[in-house]
Amino acid sequence: MRPVLSRQPPKPKPQYALPCNDQTFINVDKPSYRINETTNMTLTDPLTQQPPPALQCRDLAFRWDAQGPAIRYPDIELPQGEHLFLRGASGSGKSTLLSLICGLSAVQQGQLTLLGQDARQLSRGRFDRLRADRLGVIFQQFNLVPYLSPLANTLLPCRLSARRRQRTAPSAQAEAEALLAALAIPTRHWHRPVTELSVGQQQRVAAARALIGSPALILADEPTSALDRENRDRFIQLLLTQANSRQTSVLLVSHDDTLARNFATQLTLGDCP
Amino acid sequence: MNLRLPLSLALASLWHRRGILTLVTLTLTLSVTLLLGVQYLRSEVRHSFTSAISGTDLIVGARSGQLNLLLYSVFHLGNATNNIHWSSYQTLRDMGTVDWAVPLSLGDSYRGYRVVGTDEGFLKHYRYGNDRPLQLAAGAWFDDVFDVVLGASVARELRHRLDDQVILAHGGGATSFLKHDQTPFRVSGILAPTGTPVDRAVYVSLQGLEAIHTGWEAGVPRPGRTLSADQARQQDLTPQAITAALVGVERKVLTFRLQRRLNEFADEPLSAILPGVALSELWRIMGQFETALLGITGFVVVTSLVGLAAVLLTLQVHRKQEIAILRATGASPTLIALLYILECAALAILACLLAVLLGGLLIAVAGPWLLHHYGLHLQLRPLDVTEWLILACVPLAAVLVGLIPAARAWWRSRTQHFGTTSTE
Numbered sequence: 001m002r003p004v005l006s007r008q009p010p011k012p013k014p015q016y017a018l019p020c021n022d023q024t025f026i027n028v029d030k031p032s033y034r035i036n037e038t039t040n041m042t043l044t045d046p047l048t049q050q051p052p053p054a055l056q057c058r059d060l061a062f063r064w065d066a067q068g069p070a071i072r073y074p075d076i077e078l079p080q081g082e083h084l085f086l087r088g089a090s091g092s093g094k095s096t097l098l099s100l101i102c103g104l105s106a107v108q109q110g111q112l113t114l115l116g117q118d119a120r121q122l123s124r125g126r127f128d129r130l131r132a133d134r135l136g137v138i139f140q141q142f143n144l145v146p147y148l149s150p151l152a153n154t155l156l157p158c159r160l161s162a163r164r165r166q167r168t169a170p171s172a173q174a175e176a177e178a179l180l181a182a183l184a185i186p187t188r189h190w191h192r193p194v195t196e197l198s199v200g201q202q203q204r205v206a207a208a209r210a211l212i213g214s215p216a217l218i219l220a221d222e223p224t225s226a227l228d229r230e231n232r233d234r235f236i237q238l239l240l241t242q243a244n245s246r247q248t249s250v251l252l253v254s255h256d257d258t259l260a261r262n263f264a265t266q267l268t269l270g271d272c273p
Numbered sequence: 274m275n276l277r278l279p280l281s282l283a284l285a286s287l288w289h290r291r292g293i294l295t296l297v298t299l300t301l302t303l304s305v306t307l308l309l310g311v312q313y314l315r316s317e318v319r320h321s322f323t324s325a326i327s328g329t330d331l332i333v334g335a336r337s338g339q340l341n342l343l344l345y346s347v348f349h350l351g352n353a354t355n356n357i358h359w360s361s362y363q364t365l366r367d368m369g370t371v372d373w374a375v376p377l378s379l380g381d382s383y384r385g386y387r388v389v390g391t392d393e394g395f396l397k398h399y400r401y402g403n404d405r406p407l408q409l410a411a412g413a414w415f416d417d418v419f420d421v422v423l424g425a426s427v428a429r430e431l432r433h434r435l436d437d438q439v440i441l442a443h444g445g446g447a448t449s450f451l452k453h454d455q456t457p458f459r460v461s462g463i464l465a466p467t468g469t470p471v472d473r474a475v476y477v478s479l480q481g482l483e484a485i486h487t488g489w490e491a492g493v494p495r496p497g498r499t500l501s502a503d504q505a506r507q508q509d510l511t512p513q514a515i516t517a518a519l520v521g522v523e524r525k526v527l528t529f530r531l532q533r534r535l536n537e538f539a540d541e542p543l544s545a546i547l548p549g550v551a552l553s554e555l556w557r558i559m560g561q562f563e564t565a566l567l568g569i570t571g572f573v574v575v576t577s578l579v580g581l582a583a584v585l586l587t588l589q590v591h592r593k594q595e596i597a598i599l600r601a602t603g604a605s606p607t608l609i610a611l612l613y614i615l616e617c618a619a620l621a622i623l624a625c626l627l628a629v630l631l632g633g634l635l636i637a638v639a640g641p642w643l644l645h646h647y648g649l650h651l652q653l654r655p656l657d658v659t660e661w662l663i664l665a666c667v668p669l670a671a672v673l674v675g676l677i678p679a680a681r682a683w684w685r686s687r688t689q690h691f692g693t694t695s696t697e
Contacts, residue, residue, distance in 0.1 A: 095690065095691050096690075096691075098691040099690045099691040102601060102691060104600065104601070104689050104690055104691055105690060105691075124606075124687070125605060128603055128604070128605045129603065130603075131601070131602070131603040132602065132603020132604070133603070135603070137601040137602065137691070139597070139598070139601070139691075142594045142598075143598065144598070145282075145595045145598055145599065146289060146594070146595060147285045147286050147288065147289030147290075147595075148282075148285060152285075156598075156599075156602055157602050157603065159278045160278065160602055160603045160604055161603060209602070219691075221691060
């Protein structure tokens with residue numbers, strides 16, 4: 001397995017703005033990270049036994065309505081097991097990109113390959129399945145189903161997907177408990193209503209839910225914006241440590257630059273005028 | 274699709290929202306109780322009515338409609354239009370085709386219960402339900418002029434025992450200012466319960482009625498003309514008239530011929546009716562009303578189901594967050610829609626269970642009261658097929674109603690975006 005978080009230590013880089021035909025700017029601080037044309041885009045290479053990249057995007061653009069301006073996204077290639085920090089101010093289309101990646105919005109323009117599968121080829125139902133089987137998500141806030149306990153919230157993906165359940169070790173229940181313990185949720189809260197948890201605890205339960213059953217990719221949308229600095233760092237470290245031990249890629253979207261230092265690779269989304 | 278996950282989520286969600294949903298469930302429970310109660314009452318009333326009399330081939334009274342005759346002679350409701358002369362009764366009794374005839378004389382009451390003057394033929398020939406005869410629970414049928422036999426309800430409600438003294442009142446009604454207090458009666462027997470109007474009447478001999486009314490020709494007692502008990506026993510107390518007669522025919526095929534003959538009776542205008550026909554006509558009239566009532570109650574249930582759907586639609590606004598989470602975790606729009614349908618169905622099933630319990634409780638509590646005040650014999654019994662069907666329709670209707678929020682949720686969750694912060 002390839003080493004993680006060690007390929008390139010993050011360095012401050014000059015940012016260049018590339019003019020785009022739609023008066024849109026893409027700020028790419030790692031132009032070298034553009035898509036490799038020779039990458040096998042669909043399946044695991046039988047010779048090298050390399051898993052397909054967790055995520056590949058090329059020339060991706062999205063319009064909310066036909067006349068409106070297009071949001072253009074930088075090209076992304078995220079090898080399996082590596083993490084990516086996507087920096088973007090509000091309104092830069094962060095959530096839209098995550099909607100596209102997890103199949104809640106349909107790809108209109110450009111190419112998006114998720115875990116070796118072309119997003120355009122996937123039906124809604126297949127995408128729902130893929131999301132249940134292979135993806136974990138963490139929202140900015142309100143991450144938990146209000147009527148389920150923290151433990152039941154953590155176990156939710158295992159109940160929606162047999163595959164996620166099979167990948168838990170030794171059992172779904174045991175892994176959920178281990179994750180909650182590792183993410184510092186006090187045992188007494190495991191069966192209590194989620195409303196009794198602090199915001200930081202709620203976000204960590206959400207992380208446990210995203211991590212259970214070792215999905216291939218976790219999408220996290222501003223997961224720390226409601227946390228104070230201390231909780232923020234702790235959250236990112238716990239999340240990345242657990243993800244590393246599972247070979248799970250994390251795609252974290254945030255406007256908060258202080259999180260960037262935890263990530264080897266970073267991209268910046270351009271503002272849409 | 275595996276139903277376990279949506280079912281457990283739906284139940285957890287219902288429990289989470291139990292505060293507001295309790296009220297909706299209560300509304301639904303009450304309306305289902307109403308629906309079930311009306312249907313239950315319908316079948317009980319029908320049973321109670323149709324089993325009131327059997328074995329009697331004809332009921333004969335003064336000329337009137339068959340319903341009126343049936344109502345006053347069997348159900349002790351309303352009053353007779355006229356009397357039958359005793360001579361006419363004698364002629365009737367002696368007709369060749371008549372097997373037996375039982376005279377009935379109505380008019381007085383005892384603390385709200387009708388007094389029926391009759392003879393020992395009533396005990397012998399009256400049948401109810403499935404050809405069941407009357408039985409005495411205690412004592413014997415009246416023998417003396419001033420003996421009285423109490424129906425089961427009368428004895429129970431008024432806590433009478435054998436040999437108690439009973440003073441009859443003149444005329445009907447629960448309170449009468451004119452009482453036959455100079456001639457008290459003695460309770461000689463108490464009938465076993467039948468669940469028919471028989472339970473709610475007291476039976477005396479025709480002679481007893483004649484005795485207490487001697488000197489009452491003007492409707493009030495004339496001083497000096499009334500009889501004491503001992504005087505009465507010395508006199509010939511053959512009555513002048515009776516109110517109606519129950520008739521048994523020797524050969525059933527002759528019933529219609531006898532009926533026609535009585536309807537064309539020369540001495541005075543009489544009406545002879547077939548109790549079965551009259552009962553079914555009575556039921557036809559009451560049945561229409563009750564079908565309408567059942568229909569109205571059905572609408573009440575539909576109204577509360579629509580209310581349920583409205584509440585679920587309102588709650589949808591507060592469920593964006595969990596729907597977003599479920600969708601992002603891989604739940605399909607179908608599963609989201611299924612949650613709403615299951616929640617609707619679960620609430621309806623809960624309401625049905627509560628309605629059955631509430632209905633049972635109401636019948637247990639109100640049964641004795643209904644029996645006392647309306648003579649309606651209402652007892653707990655297992656639900657019949659119709660009632661089960663009505664009950665099963667409620668969750669089905671709830672599922673149909675649940676399709677409204679479900680379709681909306683399905684459509685919305687197809688266009689769900691990433692995140693839970695949207696307040697749109």
